[in-house]
Amino acid sequence: MVFKVTGIVAAVVMVSVVGIASFATFDLTTSFTEDAVALEGQESVPPDIGEIEGGVNLLVVGTDECEPKYAKYFGDRCTGADAEGQLNDVNLLVHISDAPRRVTVVSFPRDLMAPMPSCTDEDGQVSSAQTKVQINAAWGYGGLSCVVKTVSQLSGMNIPFAAKVSFGNVIRITDAIGGVEVCIGNGGIRDYYTGIDWPAGMRTVKGLEALQFLRTRHGLENGSDLARISNQQQYMSRLARKLVSEEVLSNPATLLKLATTAVNNVTPSQSLTNPMTLVQIALAVKNVPFDEIVFVQYPVLEDPYDSNRVVPDYDAAKQLWAALKANNQIAVTSDPNNTGGVVTVTPTETPQPEPEATATPTPGATATPEPEKVVELPSTIPGTTAADETCSAGNLRG
Numbered sequence: 539m540v541f542k543v544t545g546i547v548a549a550v551v552m553v554s555v556v557g558i559a560s561f562a563t564f565d566l567t568t569s570f571t572e573d574a575v576a577l578e579g580q581e582s583v584p585p586d587i588g589e590i591e592g593g594v595n596l597l598v599v600g601t602d603e604c605e606p607k608y609a610k611y612f613g614d615r616c617t618g619a620d621a622e623g624q625l626n627d628v629n630l631l632v633h634i635s636d637a638p639r640r641v642t643v644v645s646f647p648r649d650l651m652a653p654m655p656s657c658t659d660e661d662g663q664v665s666s667a668q669t670k671v672q673i674n675a676a677w678g679y680g681g682l683s684c685v686v687k688t689v690s691q692l693s694g695m696n697i698p699f700a701a702k703v704s705f706g707n708v709i710r711i712t713d714a715i716g717g718v719e720v721c722i723g724n725g726g727i728r729d730y731y732t733g734i735d736w737p738a739g740m741r742t743v744k745g746l747e748a749l750q751f752l753r754t755r756h757g758l759e760n761g762s763d764l765a766r767i768s769n770q771q772q773y774m775s776r777l778a779r780k781l782v783s784e785e786v787l788s789n790p791a792t793l794l795k796l797a798t799t800a801v802n803n804v805t806p807s808q809s810l811t812n813p814m815t816l817v818q819i820a821l822a823v824k825n826v827p828f829d830e831i832v833f834v835q836y837p838v839l840e841d842p843y844d845s846n847r848v849v850p851d852y853d854a855a856k857q858l859w860a861a862l863k864a865n866n867q868i869a870v871t872s873d874p875n876n877t878g879g880v881v882t883v884t885p886t887e888t889p890q891p892e893p894e895a896t897a898t899p900t901p902g903a904t905a906t907p908e909p910e911k912v913v914e915l916p917s918t919i920p921g922t923t924a925a926d927e928t929c930s931a932g933n934l935r936g
Contacts, residue, residue: 571811575700578658578683580690583698583809587818592863593635594822596699596810599685600628601677605706626677626685631693634822636865638910640830641823643774644858645767646689647838648674649847655691657684672847682807692850694859699815700807707803708752709745714799715786717744718777720751723881723929729757738932748773751930759931760878764835764848764920768879769930771833771922778831778924827925832868834858834921854916861913869914870921877920880928 587594603624604616615621629646654671657680658664665679676688682702690697703711712718719742726737732750734757743751752773755766786792809815837854841847861868874880915921922928 571806571808573805574808574811575682575702575805577686577698577700577807577809578680579655579687580698580809581696583815585814587815587822590698591636592696593633593865594699594819595695595697596632596634596701596819597686597689597697598628598630598632599626599677599682599700599702600630600708601625601702601704602627603704603706605704608706608709624677625674627674629673629685629689631689631695631697633695633862634819635862638830639822639826640867641826641832642862642868643831643833644693644836645770645833646673646692646836647763647767647848648672649763650836650838651841651844651847651849652688652692654679654684654688657687659684682805686807693855695862698807699810699819701810702805703803705749708749710803711796711799712744712748714796715780715792717742718748718773718780719743720773720776721883721927721929722932723883724759724932725934727754727757727930727932728934729754731756738929738934757930757933758879759933759935761933762878764838765877765879765931767835768874768877768920768922768928771835772880772928772930774833775828775922775924775926775928778828829923829925830867831924832870832921833923834868834870834915834919837916837919851918854918857913857916858919861915864913866911866913869912870919870923871914872917872920874920874922874926874928875931877931879931880922881931883927883929 584590601624602615604621609616609621625648627648631644631646633642633644635642650673651670652673654668654676656665656667657676659680673688676685680687682700686697686700719740721740722736722738724738728735732754734750734754752770754769755761755763758765758769780786786796837851837858838848839851841849858868874882
């Protein structure tokens with residue numbers, strides 16, 4: 539069975555450092571704009587992202603293209619009949635809420651069967667709308683723009699910004715930050731499909747190892763693609779901590795290398811190439827505390843016609859989208875230990891972004907702000923926050 543390569547490493551790096559790159563140097567945006575993509579059907583973007591009502595949405599897409607330099611690592615995927623094609627195997631909708639700023643990252647499973655709108659490809663060919671297509675096929679019907687249209691229709695969200703990365707980009711970007719330390723639990727991981735045979739404990743993964751870690755599902759407790767998403771969310775949390783650590787933010791050489799590598803290995807939408815937009819996105823997310831950076835999986839049900847596929851759980855999803863549109867704080871109620879992808883561990887001390895400065899109260903003022911509404915997500919929506927610590931639910935439990 540062929541396993542598709544995820545671009546989750548580069549996707550998360552893109553989400554986290556798009557602003558860092560803009561602070562490092564404006565000159566980098568020249569190469570960033572060369573292959574920029576126009577997004578079909580999305581609303582125009584105002585010059586100030588603060589004018590976008592309901593928060594800011596950015597879609598990050600990871601594709602599995604077989605670049606010659608790296609094709610040898612991926613076996614049948616890059617030698618068979620499908621080697622010339624691409625699939626959007628990673629689809630992350632990043633929602634940055636209005637004040638107070640929070641970040642929610644929604645992962646859409648690659649095996650999700652969902653409606654797809656009519657799309658226009660780069661040759662001008664128009665595809666018909668379809669009622670049920672595997673979501674990772676959207677790229678083949680119209681590239682980045684079609685993926686954005688598909689997720690926008692499914693979520694009801696306007697998505698003005700998007701970016702695409704490939705698995706070759708994953709290797710280059712991960713090396714630029716010196717790798718990410720992840721936790722392997724349950725005795726370790728052994729997965730012959732991805733070449734992993736790792737013991738339990740902390741492990742710094744970079745380059746090809748990062749891809750192996752993020753592709754694995756047979757190495758996880760229940761071997762499902764949904765378990766793989768939970769394991770990938772562990773990586774996202776630990777990457778967030780790495781990016782705000784002194785090892786990155788206080789090291790000008792690392793920061794510049796990261797910025798240069800990111801903009802040279804990401805294909806953005808045209809709307810994302812404005813340097814001021816990058817700065818504004820950076821300012822919007824730079825002080826969000828870890829417990830308000832939430833990673834969730836789009837809620838799904840088993841496809842009644844194919845047990846290897848899933849379909850949208852529209853009722854649960856409706857509650858998620860309503861909370862985000864209303865700018866409510868969300869709380870994950872699911873138990874990460876039930877995903878088969880991760881197990882929880884005792885948190886360790888990690889750096890937190892500095893809180894925004896607050897205004898000095900007026901002398902004599904007695905009014906107190908009303909407590910903010912917190913929406914508890916259904917337990918059918920798996921997720922964690924960047925403040926949570928988990929380890930991979932390995933398949934070598936003793």
